[in-house]
Amino acid sequence: MRARIVGTGSYVPPSVITNSDLEKTVNTSDQWIAERTGIRNRRRAAPGEGSASLGVKAATTALAAAHLNPSDLDLIIVATCTPDMPFPSTACLVQSELGATTAVAFDISAACSGFLFALSMADHYIRLETYRNVLVIGTEVMSSVTDWTDRTTCILFGDGAGAAVLQGVEGENGILSNHIHSNGQRWDLIYVPGGGSQQPLSETVLNKRLNFIKMRGSATFKLAVTMMEQAALEALSVNHLTIDDIDLFIPHQANARIIRATAERLHVPMERVVMNIGQYGNTSAASVPLALDEMVKANRIKSGTNVLLIAFGSGLTWASTLIRW
Numbered sequence: 197m198r199a200r201i202v203g204t205g206s207y208v209p210p211s212v213i214t215n216s217d218l219e220k221t222v223n224t225s226d227q228w229i230a231e232r233t234g235i236r237n238r239r240r241a242a243p244g245e246g247s248a249s250l251g252v253k254a255a256t257t258a259l260a261a262a263h264l265n266p267s268d269l270d271l272i273i274v275a276t277c278t279p280d281m282p283f284p285s286t287a288c289l290v291q292s293e294l295g296a297t298t299a300v301a302f303d304i305s306a307a308c309s310g311f312l313f314a315l316s317m318a319d320h321y322i323r324l325e326t327y328r329n330v331l332v333i334g335t336e337v338m339s340s341v342t343d344w345t346d347r348t349t350c351i352l353f354g355d356g357a358g359a360a361v362l363q364g365v366e367g368e369n370g371i372l373s374n375h376i377h378s379n380g381q382r383w384d385l386i387y388v389p390g391g392g393s394q395q396p397l398s399e400t401v402l403n404k405r406l407n408f409i410k411m412r413g414s415a416t417f418k419l420a421v422t423m424m425e426q427a428a429l430e431a432l433s434v435n436h437l438t439i440d441d442i443d444l445f446i447p448h449q450a451n452a453r454i455i456r457a458t459a460e461r462l463h464v465p466m467e468r469v470v471m472n473i474g475q476y477g478n479t480s481a482a483s484v485p486l487a488l489d490e491m492v493k494a495n496r497i498k499s500g501t502n503v504l505l506i507a508f509g510s511g512l513t514w515a516s517t518l519i520r521w
C-alpha cells in the first residue's frame with residue numbers, strides 16, 4: 197500500500213503587496229529586495245481572513261481534482277505556524293467549514309517544513325491502513341506575525357495555502373520516502389517571542405513588538421542551504437537514486453539565492469528546479485504545496501514523474517519527500 201497524491205489545490209488572496217509598496221513604508225528598494233531575495237510581490241489576506249479560510253479554499257480545489265467529497269475524508273492534517281486561534285486547531289475549523297464530519301482533524305507545527313512533516317504523518321497512517329483518504333494542507337497568514345516596520349523581515353513573507361489529497365492505493369507509484377528532522381538547539385534563529393504561553397499578549401509585548409517574527413537572516417541562510425542539500429542527498433541515497441533520476445525539485449521558497457545555491461551544490465540545472473518566490477514571497481508551510489499545485493496545473497508532473505520536495509524552517513526543522521507520481 198502506498199500513499200498517492202490524487203488531487204492538489206492552492207489559493208492566494210487577491211491583495212498584492214509589491215516591492216514599491218514596501219519602499220514607501222520602510223528604508224528599502226525594489227532593487228535590493230529583488231537582488232537579495234528574488235521576491236517582487238507577495239499576497240496579503242484580508243482583515244479577518246485567517247489560515248483556515250485560505251486552507252478551505254485550497255482544499256476545495258484539491259478535493260475537486262481528486263473527485264472526492266469532504267465526507268470521503270478520514271483525516272485532515274493542517275500544517276501552520278499562524279493558526280486562526282491558539283485553540284481549537286485550524287484543522288477543526290477547516291473540518292467544520294468543509295463539512296468533513298467523519299474526518300479526524302489536527303494541526304502540526306513545523307513552520308516552513310510543516311507541509312512535509314504533515315505528508316510524512318499522512319503517509320504513515322495510509323501505509324498502516326489506519327486511514328485511506330487524507331487531506332494535507334499547508335496554510336499561513338504570515339502577515340499576522342510580520343513586523344511591517346522591520347525591513348529585514350517584512351519584505352520576505354506572504355500569505356497563501358496549498359493542499360493535497362492523499363489516497364492509499366496498491367502499486368509502485370506514490371510517496372517513496374519521507375525524512376523529517378529537527379534541531380531545537382537553534383530555535384532562536386527564527387521565532388515569534390510573544391503571544392504564546394511564555395509571554396502572553398500584554399502591553400509590554402505589544403510595545404516591544406515581541407508578537408512579530410525575529411530572524412537572524414544570514415545564519416539562517418547558510419543553514420538552509422546545508423540542510424536542504426542534506427535532505428535531498430538523504431532521499432536519493434535511501435532510494436538508490438541519483439540526481440539525474442529526479443525530474444523535478446520543489447524546494448521551500450525562502451530566498452531565490454538559497455534555492456540557486458542548493459541547486460548548485462546538488463548539480464541540478466535550474467530547469468528542473470521550481471521557483472515561484474518572485475510572485476508569492478516566503479509563504480512558510482504553504483510554499484511547497486503552492487508550487488506543487490502550480491506544477492501539476494502546468495502539466496510538468498505526470499504519471500511516473502519523480503518529484504523531490506525539500507524544505508527547511510524554524511525549529512529548526514528540515515525534511516524531504518520523494519514521490520513517484
Ligand code: UT7
Nearest residue numbers: 224225228232308347348351413414416417420450451509
Ligand atoms: O523560511 C525559512 C527561513 N528563512 C530564511 O531562510 C531566510 C534566510 N535569510 C535570507 O533570506 C537573507 O539572509 C535575507 C534576505 C534575510 C538578508 O539578506 P542578506 O544578504 O543575508 O543580507 P544581510 O542580513 O547580511 O544584510 C546586508 C545589509 C545590511 O546592511 P549593513 O549592515 O551591511 O549596512 C542590512 O541592514 O542589507 C541591509 N538590509 C536591507 N537593505 C535594504 C537588510 N534588509 C534590507 C532591506 N532593504 N529590506
